[in-house]
Amino acid sequence: MTKIRIGTRGSPLALAQAHETRERLVKAHGLSPDDFEITVITTTGDRIRDRPLSEIGGKGLFTKEIEEALFAKTIDLAVHSMKDMPAVLPAGLAFAATLPREDARDALISLTATSLKGMKQGAVLGSSSVRRSAQALRLRPDLQVVQFRGNVETRLRKLADGVADASFLAVAGLRRLGLTQHIAAVIPMEEMLPAIAQGAIGIEIRDGDEKIARLLAPINHAESATAMACERAFLAALDGSCRTPIAGHARLVDGRLHFRGETLTLDGKKVFAAERSGAPSDAARMGADAAAEVKANGGSLIVGAI
8 A cells, every 4th residue: 555645844733733633544444554654844934933924924834835745746635733724725725624623722821920911011922923912912902012933842931031921822732732731821712712723633635636535534523624614714705814813713502603703903902803603504604704794894904904
């Protein structure tokens, strides 16, 4: 049997997600881990670490080289953090599966504070996310925001060195890496709505590759895939990028899909939100419809940002 090649970034979290994908496929098909080959691909986002993502091209920075490998047929499938994915995939590629979503909330990482509200007056917040920065400033306009990139260990070192008093990371990533001991507080969604698709792992393939699509079908988590369809439709309708503070979260409760989405001005002073509930089959329409409401209410305040 020819080995199935899994493409991924080389970060500890990306590798953990690739290994989870392999383990689920092994279990679903009675295969051996040796039937798979994990191929590490360095992306532009991995190479450029000294500048905010919003300045150097946005979400596609973590996917371009991996997608090129799919087109070149040097890998058979690609494992991505869904929140890193642009709103629209390149022609010729498609999502074949979504793994069960982890906790989508944000975590406060701090050596001195146990809540966002409890941070000292004028405290320094380290974040490279325009969404998190805007949401934090909405709640705490006194905070000073500085650019902050890096993995968990890098951020903890920066906090210890006094570069900032606190930062944010996704709860999902910390759970997947077994690093939840570093969470000072989990931020409620009522305070900080997460990034679109935060906590979800998506598997991308060449459109029309029926063999790999059949391989992945048993590990697709329908509930998570439905939530992604809604959230990504919201993102696509807003034509959002890493320069735009956009948040949203969809979840199924008793057979109905509930979605809340928002966009903010960069300073957090203005928030434009919308909510929808409906049948799971209407997921994409609900997301797009909520985006239309947000656009109508935000007007030039968000059109300029987007």
